[in-house]
Amino acid sequence: xxxxxxxxxxxxxxxxxxxxxxxxxxxxxxxxxxxxxxxxxxxxxxxxxxxxxxxxxxxxxxxxxxxxxxxxxxxxxxxxxxxxxxxxxxxxxxxxxxxxxxxxxxxxxxxxxxxxxxxxxxxxxxxxxxxxxxxxxxxxxxxxxxxxxxxxxxxxxxxxxxxxxxxxxxxxxxxxxxxxxxxxxxxxxxxxxxxxxxxxxxxxxxxxxxxxxxxxxxxxxxxxxxxxxxxxxxxxxxxxxxxxxxxxxxxxxxxxxxxxxxxxxxxxxxxxxxxxxxxxxxxxxxxxxxxxxxxxxxxxxxxxxxxxxxxxxxxxxxxxxxxxxxxxxxxxxxxxxxxxxxxxxxxxxxxxxxxxxxxxxxxxxxxxxxxxxxxxxxxxxxxxxxxxxxxxxxxxxxxxxxxxxxxxxxxxxxxxxxxxxxxxxxxxxxxxxxxxxxxxxxxxxxxxxxxxxxxxxxxxxxxxxxxxxxx
Amino acid sequence: xxxxxxxxxxxxxxxxxxxxxxxxxxxxxxxxxxxxxxxxxxxxxxxxxxxxxxxxxxxxxxxxxxxxxxxxxxxxxxxxxxxxxxxxxxxxxxxxxxxxxxxxxxxxxxxxxxxxxxxxxxxxxxxxxxxxxxxxxxxxxxxxxxxxxxxxxxxxxxxxxxxxxxxxxxxxxxxxxxxxxxxxxxxxxxxxxxxxxxxxxxxxxxxxxxxxxxxxxxxxxxxxxxxxxxxxxxxxxxxxxxxxxxxxxxxxxxxxxxxxxxxxxxxxxxxxxxxxxxxxxxxxxxxxxxxxxxxxxxxxxxxxxxxxxxxxxxxxxxxxxxxxxxxxxxxxxxxxxxxxxxxxxxxxxxxxxxxxxxxxxxxxxxxxxxxxxxxxxxxxxxxxxxxxxxxxxxxxxxxxxxxxxxxxxxxxxxxxxxxxxxxxxxxxxxxxxxxxxxxxxxxxxxxxxxxxxxxxxxxxxxxxxxxxxxx
Numbered sequence: 001x002x003x004x005x006x007x008x009x010x011x012x013x014x015x016x017x018x019x020x021x022x023x024x025x026x027x028x029x030x031x032x033x034x035x036x037x038x039x040x041x042x043x044x045x046x047x048x049x050x051x052x053x054x055x056x057x058x059x060x061x062x063x064x065x066x067x068x069x070x071x072x073x074x075x076x077x078x079x080x081x082x083x084x085x086x087x088x089x090x091x092x093x094x095x096x097x098x099x100x101x102x103x104x105x106x107x108x109x110x111x112x113x114x115x116x117x118x119x120x121x122x123x124x125x126x127x128x129x130x131x132x133x134x135x136x137x138x139x140x141x142x143x144x145x146x147x148x149x150x151x152x153x154x155x156x157x158x159x160x161x162x163x164x165x166x167x168x169x170x171x172x173x174x175x176x177x178x179x180x181x182x183x184x185x186x187x188x189x190x191x192x193x194x195x196x197x198x199x200x201x202x203x204x205x206x207x208x209x210x211x212x213x214x215x216x217x218x219x220x221x222x223x224x225x226x227x228x229x230x231x232x233x234x235x236x237x238x239x240x241x242x243x244x245x246x247x248x249x250x251x252x253x254x255x256x257x258x259x260x261x262x263x264x265x266x267x268x269x270x271x272x273x274x275x276x277x278x279x280x281x282x283x284x285x286x287x288x289x290x291x292x293x294x295x296x297x298x299x300x301x302x303x304x305x306x307x308x309x310x311x312x313x314x315x316x317x318x319x320x321x322x323x324x325x326x327x328x329x330x331x332x333x334x335x336x337x338x339x340x341x342x343x344x345x346x347x348x349x350x351x352x353x354x355x356x357x358x359x360x361x362x363x364x365x366x367x368x369x370x371x372x373x374x375x376x377x378x379x380x381x382x383x384x385x386x387x388x389x390x391x392x393x394x395x396x397x398x399x400x401x402x403x404x405x406x407x408x409x410x411x412x413x414x415x416x417x418x419x420x421x422x423x424x425x426x427x428x429x430x431x432x433x434x435x436x437x438x439x440x441x442x443x444x445x446x447x448x449x450x451x452x453x454x455x456x457x458x459x460x461x462x463x464x465x466x467x468x469x470x471x
Numbered sequence: 472x473x474x475x476x477x478x479x480x481x482x483x484x485x486x487x488x489x490x491x492x493x494x495x496x497x498x499x500x501x502x503x504x505x506x507x508x509x510x511x512x513x514x515x516x517x518x519x520x521x522x523x524x525x526x527x528x529x530x531x532x533x534x535x536x537x538x539x540x541x542x543x544x545x546x547x548x549x550x551x552x553x554x555x556x557x558x559x560x561x562x563x564x565x566x567x568x569x570x571x572x573x574x575x576x577x578x579x580x581x582x583x584x585x586x587x588x589x590x591x592x593x594x595x596x597x598x599x600x601x602x603x604x605x606x607x608x609x610x611x612x613x614x615x616x617x618x619x620x621x622x623x624x625x626x627x628x629x630x631x632x633x634x635x636x637x638x639x640x641x642x643x644x645x646x647x648x649x650x651x652x653x654x655x656x657x658x659x660x661x662x663x664x665x666x667x668x669x670x671x672x673x674x675x676x677x678x679x680x681x682x683x684x685x686x687x688x689x690x691x692x693x694x695x696x697x698x699x700x701x702x703x704x705x706x707x708x709x710x711x712x713x714x715x716x717x718x719x720x721x722x723x724x725x726x727x728x729x730x731x732x733x734x735x736x737x738x739x740x741x742x743x744x745x746x747x748x749x750x751x752x753x754x755x756x757x758x759x760x761x762x763x764x765x766x767x768x769x770x771x772x773x774x775x776x777x778x779x780x781x782x783x784x785x786x787x788x789x790x791x792x793x794x795x796x797x798x799x800x801x802x803x804x805x806x807x808x809x810x811x812x813x814x815x816x817x818x819x820x821x822x823x824x825x826x827x828x829x830x831x832x833x834x835x836x837x838x839x840x841x842x843x844x845x846x847x848x849x850x851x852x853x854x855x856x857x858x859x860x861x862x863x864x865x866x867x868x869x870x871x872x873x874x875x876x877x878x879x880x881x882x883x884x885x886x887x888x889x890x891x892x893x894x895x896x897x898x899x900x901x902x903x904x905x906x907x908x909x910x911x912x913x914x915x916x917x918x919x920x921x922x923x924x925x926x927x928x929x930x931x932x933x934x935x936x937x938x939x940x941x942x
Contacts, residue, residue: 106712106826151661162659165636180916185824187855188633189894190622190672191901191909192939193921197668201661218719241577248689248762249720291719293765353656355577384658423660430662438662445651449928450664456927457920468663 003461006043006066006090013064014046014090018056022046030091033082034075035340035347038432040082042069042091049096051171051179051210057092058208058462059177065460066090070204072146073117075138077347078431080150080203080467089465094145097210100124108216109168109185114145114209121214130216133160133252137336145209151201153427155253155332158383159289160217162427164200171211172199175458183213198453203429204464206457220252220289224296225325227257228304229280229315233382234358236284238312239303240383243286246303247294253287254383260392261335261379268341272334273327275317284382285332335379339390343399345374346409348389350417351426357385360420364389367412371405386426389413414441435470474932476559477514477537484535485517485561489527493517501542501562504553506811506818509903511553513540513562520567522642522650522681528563529679529933530648536931537561541675543617544588546609548820549902551621551674551938560936565616568681571595579687580639580656585616585680592685601687604631604723608807616680622672624898626724626803629854630760631688633898635671642682643670646929654684669924674900675935677928691723691760695767696796698728699775700751700786704853705829707755709783710774711854714757717774718765724758725854731863732806732850739812743805744798746788755853756803806850810861814870816845817880819860821888822897828856831891835860838883842876857897860884885912906941 004010015023023044031040043066048054061068067089074081083089094115101111105128112121118139125132134147136154146152148170152163160166169184182196199207230236233256240254262279265272276283286303288296300318307313319325339347352360361378368374368391375392391409393402414424418441430438439447447469454461454469465471475481486494494515502511514537519525532539538560545552554560565586572582576599583592589610596603605618607625617623619641623634631637640655653667670678701707704727711725733750736743747754757774759767771789778784790796810818823831832849839845839862846863862880864873885895889912901909910918918940925932925940936942 104824104826107824109824153659153661157659164665174916174920178916178919180920181914182917185892186822186894186897187825188624188628188822188852188857188897190624190896190898191894191905191913192672192917193677193924194635194665194668194672195917195920197665198924201663201665206664218715220719244689246763248691250762291721292717351657351659353575353578353580354658355575381659386659421656423657423662425661426657426659427661434662442662443652445645445649446653446663446666448649449645449651449666452927453664453669453924456923 002065003067003087003465004065005088010064010066011044014057014060017060018053022048022053026091029074030071030093031082033079035077038079038082039084041084041088043088045091045093047093047096051173054092054173054208054210055177055179057090058173058175061090061462062175062177062460065462067465068092068462069464070094070149070208072114072149073138073142075142076146076150076431077428078433080429080431080464083466086466086471092208094143094210101211103128104185105130107185110214110216111183111211112144112214113211114143116144118142118144118147125216129219131219132214132216134163134166137333144212148200148209148212149202149204150429153381153384153386155255155381157381158254159249159252164197166215167196167200167212168215169213170196170199170209172207172209174207175463183211185213201429203431203467205454205467205469206463221292222290222294222296223325224288224300225319225328226286226300226304227275227283227317227328228286228307228313229276229283230313232358233282233361235312236282236382237354237358238310239284239307242306243303246299247288247290250288250290251286251383252289253285255285255332256379256382256387257283257285257332257335258378260375260377261338264338264342264377265331265334268338269334272330275328275331276315280314285328339377342392344390344392345399345402346391346406348413349426349428350389350413350422350424351384351386352417352420352422354385356420357382357387360416364413364416367416368409371408430468432466435466435468439470473536474538474558474936475536477561481535481537482515485528485531488531489524493519493524497562500545501564502553504550505546506548509550509553510555512555512559514559516562516564518564518567522644525563525644525679525681526648526650528561529644529646532561532933533646533648533931536933538933538936539563540935541565541620541679543585543620544609544613546613547617547621547902548899549904551900551902551935554937557937557942563679565614565681572682574599575656576601578656581685581687582654582682583615583685584682585614587615589613589615589618596687600690602690603685603687605634605637608804615683619671619680619683620673620675621900624852624857626726626852628852629725630720630723635668637686638667638671638683639686640684641667641670641680643678643680645678646934654682656684672900674902674938676925676938676940677934692763693761693765693767694796695759695771696790696799697757697771697775698746698754698788698799699757699778699784700747700754701784703829704753704832706783707753707853708825708829709781710755710778713777714774717770718759718761721759721761722757722854723760724756726756726803727850727853727858728754728756728803728806729849731846731848732809735809735813735848736802736805739809740805743801746799746802747786751785756799810848813863815861815863816870816873817862817877819884820897820899821860821884821893821895822855822857823888823891823893825856827891828853828858831887835884835887838887839880842879901939903937906937906939910941
């Protein structure tokens, strides 16, 4: 299985087949990723306007064994969108395929092309008085095709599920250049293998998603948001249980924030208003989306009162207006950017069985302390068992002086995650960054099966080589 | 790819390797299916007690190219559990692997072995004060492994999803006899291809599910059930929208019942109490599972009043007690048995985009009327767009005198389903019954991809041959 570069002879052939205007020079932005850990390369960036053009491009690449890197919004955090090593690929960007093809409000279905920016999909749903609940920090630039290829998570997974759970069907180009017409408005369809879920989360290694049928939901009638300071992660989990006892499935988000996150914000983004006069060690952001007849603020007050009686909360702020809700959310949503400004030695995106998270956090803290006075910012989607568990140098020091610790930190965190039956990648995926860790910690039978599927669907190995599975 | 029978020489080898007590004579019940359309054959029925024994059996079959038929509760309706033609298989029944391995109430997770009967899984969840929502007519005998292999649906899909949506992880034996240890308590795990969803719905053709991690839910605080007579299917859909406006996601079931269903009940099961003094042409069963502070009966009264103002309901009965709820449900749940007693010319399990169901029902009625005065019982999971659309001979006549019409009825129904972008199998699967229809109506690229996956994972073609894909 040897690959050939997307060189000028190949690109000339492509240009003669797909017409002018599809190929363009690889601007630097296609060769970068947000954390600056990987740099890409590309013979050219193809910007097809239709699924047929995508199919023609992939067919040509497959005939000539030229590697393909599918490109969405470029916001992935594990290097899936940048192929820096080996044979120079053709990058296929979906950015021109961004139409909202159809909206069926009475069926709660929306069909979007892969290049539609997540915010545009959310807006199209809202225009039809519906909710498309996928929501994450990069929503202003990430694309729905990339969201699906990586099975994106975000802040509303607790209630509505991952990207996978929000998708009814796909249109995709397979590695042989054939088009699978699998868009669907059906809620139930048991006609053969689940190709949809195989492509979702495959990070472009089994084909290119070109459009998707997405599930919409009723918009909540009453929304409310609170920030509650808690004495511990264990208390936060008890608070989640209380919240669910009060409102059941109406908990839209339950996000953990560690004091370090607030410190980093204060240090790097003083313009973000600090919610508490004194920063608590731990707090949670609770977001409710209620039906008719329930008043969010009073429900949140009841939850707070119940938790207070049981010493599970130290302080609480309930948003009194939409603008205050926005302030609370901006605290949560600014933390990843503050983190980036501080600069992590290592960022981890892990999940742990929910009942063991508190224990994990304590043990992780102890184990990492042995490496020095590192700072840990553990935050994120507590209700899903998903923490972003990032490790930073001591205050005032630079991550670049701590590169010698990366492997130690990685070993400690991954070892603990494995011990707790957790996942080394809860929502970011494997990309090119974690293929070694997947080989080390993944189930060997699953890995062998993945390789068999990859070889069967992509015998020439052209689709995003080096992603998920080592080449 | 030629298969060898599970003959006495092979069975002797098996007995010498897996020990005594695993193999048994094939009793008739393993060779039958509920509708009597297919008859099976088997060299023996193996009843392994552990995943290791399942693996040993499959390895032996794979080495000798002996076909395997995995056997759960035997309640499937499309012949997936009975191989009547070709080489005699080894049937592997999971009935001895029925342990509830673990319950994690605080995580809403339960791990069950594949042979656990669905009702036993429901009971184990209830014992932990939780709900396992998968619910269907065969729940007293179907097994969770079979439910997952066929991606079972049932009455609570509207709120909680299909079997697929209720599963967090699997333990399974793959066609080469290797064990995939994929049980998981994690809500988020993006580490590689979605093998779980590939096995779910593959109807045993890609491996044998031996255990599953299942999602549990909070039990609703207040439950209520109503039967409402509606003037048309279109009105039923409007009533569903009204119901959702009132209670959002708390609609647990929304089941359509046609007058024929009530007639069949009266004719064959007079012991089931008829709910309405005069049988309506159409009615719906509405089931709500509400949170604290909402009173089911008054909510249902409000829904009825709103619908009455808009002429969407003709009559309504709201259950006043648990026993009356049981009576209402027994009407719905007895219809499949009454149907079987009447005897259908053809039973269909279809789904249609929800907004087009009413139109489909009218057009289907018109098209079938051209074949004679056939009776149609269209009923089921209206909220999911899923109808059981069964066609019967005129009253007093026998289905066996109408076999000459089967193909015509099938062509009319499938043709209409295809025209409306529906599915020819919403929840029952393809089995051995619908492989021809899948080839005719399925997307050819998807079918080719399915064949490539099957060949990659099961190169000797031993796993449930003839199911889903024609051999």
